[in-house]
Amino acid sequence: MWSPSETPRPEQPTGRQPTVLMTAVKAGRVNQGRVLQALHDLGPLSRADLARLAGVSRATIGSIVQPLLERGLLAEGEPQRGATPGGKPARPLWFAPDSPPLAAVHLVPGWVEAALVSADGRILAAASGRFRVTAPAATVVDCVVDRLNAVLAGSAARALGVGIAVGGIVESTSGTIVACNLMPELSGLPLGPLVSERVDLPVHLDLHPRAQAIGDRWSGPGRGEQSFASIYIGEAIGAGLFLNGAIHCGPAGAGGEIGHTVVDVRGRTCRCGQRGCWETIATRDWLREEAARLRLPAAQAMTTALLAGLSAAGNADAKELFERYAHNLALGVVNLQQILAPGLFILHGDVIAGGEALRGRVERQARSQLPPRSAAEPQITFGSAHDRTTLLGAAGLVLSQSFPLVG
Numbered sequence: 001m002w003s004p005s006e007t008p009r010p011e012q013p014t015g016r017q018p019t020v021l022m023t024a025v026k027a028g029r030v031n032q033g034r035v036l037q038a039l040h041d042l043g044p045l046s047r048a049d050l051a052r053l054a055g056v057s058r059a060t061i062g063s064i065v066q067p068l069l070e071r072g073l074l075a076e077g078e079p080q081r082g083a084t085p086g087g088k089p090a091r092p093l094w095f096a097p098d099s100p101p102l103a104a105v106h107l108v109p110g111w112v113e114a115a116l117v118s119a120d121g122r123i124l125a126a127a128s129g130r131f132r133v134t135a136p137a138a139t140v141v142d143c144v145v146d147r148l149n150a151v152l153a154g155s156a157a158r159a160l161g162v163g164i165a166v167g168g169i170v171e172s173t174s175g176t177i178v179a180c181n182l183m184p185e186l187s188g189l190p191l192g193p194l195v196s197e198r199v200d201l202p203v204h205l206d207l208h209p210r211a212q213a214i215g216d217r218w219s220g221p222g223r224g225e226q227s228f229a230s231i232y233i234g235e236a237i238g239a240g241l242f243l244n245g246a247i248h249c250g251p252a253g254a255g256g257e258i259g260h261t262v263v264d265v266r267g268r269t270c271r272c273g274q275r276g277c278w279e280t281i282a283t284r285d286w287l288r289e290e291a292a293r294l295r296l297p298a299a300q301a302m303t304t305a306l307l308a309g310l311s312a313a314g315n316a317d318a319k320e321l322f323e324r325y326a327h328n329l330a331l332g333v334v335n336l337q338q339i340l341a342p343g344l345f346i347l348h349g350d351v352i353a354g355g356e357a358l359r360g361r362v363e364r365q366a367r368s369q370l371p372p373r374s375a376a377e378p379q380i381t382f383g384s385a386h387d388r389t390t391l392l393g394a395a396g397l398v399l400s401q402s403f404p405l406v407g
């Protein structure tokens with residue numbers, strides 16, 4: 001007698017995954033994510049505009065945006081006469097004024113900032129607080145929850161969720177900080193679930209530079225770009241990658257640890273235990289140690305702005321260190337460009353204070369270390385010095401989890 005279990009099945013080659021197709025539900029959410037991204041990129045758009053941009057019918061766009069209208073995320077604006085000759089007046093779609101807000105947390109060693117963000121990217125409320133970097137994990141969780149409650153209290157509408165951007169190694173699937181060299185008390189902390197339980201909202205935790213890249217794409221120099229790298233350079237170094245229209249993320253949030261790629265096999269020992277990581281020659285600590293070795297003024301408080309000033313004033317040691325810093329920064333940029341060619345590099349953190357003098361040097365150094373390829377020369381740009389890109393990106397984590405751009 002025949003039984004279904006005897007049906008011959010094609011064998012899977014060992015170690016290979018079968019091709020997985022998206023379910024209709026998932027494909028719908030991906031399309032909704034792309035509509036939201038088009039609105040973030042281009043501003044209010046009618047269904048006809050969206051249909052033209054996507055190369056599909058208005059009916060298809062209608063079925064994609066209807067659930068977003070029903071959930072109160074989008075709303076139709078006033079009819080615009082003349083926008084569609086001969087047809088019905090177009091009604092531009094935009095984020096509803098009373099759409100559910102997004103909550104965001106940016107957690108760095110000793111400091112936390114929380115914000116309530118509208119779906120169109122405006123910061124509606126913010127609260128920040130300090131804690132000792134050696135504080136126990138429970139104190140840090142209390143600090144995060146207190147600041148979140150402070151911003152959530154100001155909203156009549158229930159937030160869609162909370163995005164948390166944090167440095168270190170994270171496991172985004174479980175919302176856990178796996179390891180954090182600069183806040184060791186937080187290593188192994190399931191911060192996402194702990195916060196979720198206390199504020200009664202879904203929480204998405206991810207790597208700080210990845211959230212920063214989402215913020216750059218939403219409202220920074222990455223707006224409208226198809227590929228770029230968003231690099232944080234300060235007390236540590238990390239990168240968020242936006243490649244071919246989507247944020248890159250390895251399994252469970254892996255990837256982006258560019259600070260721990262080796263650039264000098266005989267170099268100093270890094271905090272991670274390896275030798276010669278990029279972090280050992282391009283962080284704030286490295287710059288201050290080198291400034292002290294050269295006996296530069298205010299070495300222990302050296303900043304890129306101060307170094308640029310000393311260099312411009314003709315201090316020969318400062319000039320040499322400034323060039324070497326630019327060279328060391330360019331090394332990481334070159335490695336990333338050689339492997340993935342994101343083309344555009346948006347630098348954040350300490351480097352911004354170095355101004356055009358530093359930006360230009362890093363760009364020239366990077367270009368001189370790469371083979372000539374005029375169509376793919378790396379461009380370096382700096383984020384804004386006082387922006388809240390990462391906080392905004394943390395809010396964007398909520399949208400990107402709810403409406404992913406890739407399946």
Ligand SMILES: [Zn+2]
Binds near residue numbers: 277
């Ligand atoms: Zn390292």
